[in-house]
Amino acid sequence: MMYQKYFKNFQKAFLVFVAIVLSAFSANAQEPQTGVQDSIIFNNLEHDYGTIERGGDGQSEFVFTNKGSSPLILSNVRASCGCTVPQWPREPIPPGETNSIKVKYNTNIVGTFNKTITVNSNAANGLVRLRVKGQVMKAE
Numbered sequence: 001m002m003y004q005k006y007f008k009n010f011q012k013a014f015l016v017f018v019a020i021v022l023s024a025f026s027a028n029a030q031e032p033q034t035g036v037q038d039s040i041i042f043n044n045l046e047h048d049y050g051t052i053e054r055g056g057d058g059q060s061e062f063v064f065t066n067k068g069s070s071p072l073i074l075s076n077v078r079a080s081c082g083c084t085v086p087q088w089p090r091e092p093i094p095p096g097e098t099n100s101i102k103v104k105y106n107t108n109i110v111g112t113f114n115k116t117i118t119v120n121s122n123a124a125n126g127l128v129r130l131r132v133k134g135q136v137m138k139a140e
Contacts, residue, residue: 038068040123042130049105049134058105062130066093068123076120077101084115084132103132110136 047060066072071092079086083106089099103117117130 038066038070038123039125040072040119040121040128041065041067042128045129046131046133047103049132051135051137052107053139054108054110054136055139056107056136058107060103060105060132062101062103062117063098064100065098066095066123069095070122071095073122074101074119075122076118078118079103080116080118083109083113084117086117088119101130103130105132105134107136110138 041064043063045062047062049058049060052058071094073092074088074090077086077088085104085106087102087104089101093099101117101119105113105115112133112135114131114133117132119128119130120126121128
């Protein structure tokens, strides 16, 4: 009998807890998300250099469009290693506008490479990973 009293109190406390949690989730889901922009869309997420000679042209370009209704800001663009150097626009990109991230790979390093460039922005898909790959061969 004593256990029934504790069980009823536990049930009441549990139901109150569940009600509080559910109301918190539903209130949060109904609030508009502020600061979230639409998407940044890239024409390509990967550039394959194929086979290139040592000292060859290591330039590539990733073209993107601001598909949002607010200016797009690229807060950081970083490569997975120092052999890959990205250049990106520092000014806000207006809605509907197209721009690009230029990437230079150091082709003095012989061998196969597969490097990642991480793009951070204020878009809804604020984290995008680009990739450059290929193989640098010694000149004959």
